[in-house]
Amino acid sequence: MSSKKSQQGFSLLELMVVITIFLIITAVVMADIPNFGRKGALDLTAQEVAGCIRAAQVYGTAEKVGTTINDSIGVDFSENNKIVIYRISDNEEIEACNLEGYSLSVSGGVTGLTFPSTDYTKMLNSNLEPTFLPESEASSLNHVKITVTSLRNNEQRCVYVFASGQITVGSCDEN
Numbered sequence: 001m002s003s004k005k006s007q008q009g010f011s012l013l014e015l016m017v018v019i020t021i022f023l024i025i026t027a028v029v030m031a032d033i034p035n036f037g038r039k040g041a042l043d044l045t046a047q048e049v050a051g052c053i054r055a056a057q058v059y060g061t062a063e064k065v066g067t068t069i070n071d072s073i074g075v076d077f078s079e080n081n082k083i084v085i086y087r088i089s090d091n092e093e094i095e096a097c098n099l100e101g102y103s104l105s106v107s108g109g110v111t112g113l114t115f116p117s118t119d120y121t122k123m124l125n126s127n128l129e130p131t132f133l134p135e136s137e138a139s140s141l142n143h144v145k146i147t148v149t150s151l152r153n154n155e156q157r158c159v160y161v162f163a164s165g166q167i168t169v170g171s172c173d174e175n
Contacts, residue, residue, distance in 0.1 A: 039155070041150075042155055042156075043157060043169075045148055045157070046157035049097070049104070049146060049159045049169075050159045050168070052083045052097040053083075055085060057128050057130075057167075059073040059085065059115070060073040060116055060128075061117075061128065071117050072087075072114045072115060072117060073085060073086070073088065074086050074112055074113070074114045074133075075112050075113040075114070076111070077104055077110070077146070078111055078112070080104060081098065081100065081101075083097040083099070083104070084096050085097075102151060103149050103151060105147045105149070106144060106145070107145040107146075107147070108132070108141050108144055109134070110132045110134075110141070111133055111134065113130040113144075113161065114130065114133060115128070115130055115131075128165030129163060129164060129165045130163070142162065143160050143162040143163060144161045145160055145172070146159040146160075146161065147172055157169060157172065158170060158171065
């Protein structure tokens with residue numbers, strides 16, 4: 001009796017079909033990579049803006065008993081692509097967030113925010129609520145919209161700072 005060994009493996013046609021499927025998937029992914037990178041960078045920059053504002057909140061609540069409690073922390077948006085966090089009493093810059101390749105615009109004529117220092121004791125009595133500057137023009141606002149615009153393709157993401165102290169990042173179509 002002679003036994004015929006069966007051949008194992010893929011036929012040429014099967015290999016060509018699999019390679020064609022891989023090429024189609026690769027082409028679809030590669031076509032969207034530049035768009036994905038730009039959108040990701042814009043989202044990260046908007047999160048960085050929100051992080052700078054949260055840092056000002058933290059500086060305001062981090063004041064300890066025995067220091068100048070009535071001092072406040074300010075956030076200045078007057079430069080187009082820079083956020084400056086400063087101590088209001090002596091106008092000392094604490095931190096700056098530079099946004100290269102992006103510009104900022106703030107709604108409602110707001111040029112900055114202040115966060116009051118709070119009495120940080122065993123009971124946490126912190127106040128995270130910002131004051132929108134200038135106070136006379138912004139007193140009726142319940143939130144401020146900070147628009148981050150890419151200088152490369154004019155895409156936008158928005159950071160919302162609410163009078164309650166909440167800070168969110170979202171699309172600019174929201175109210």
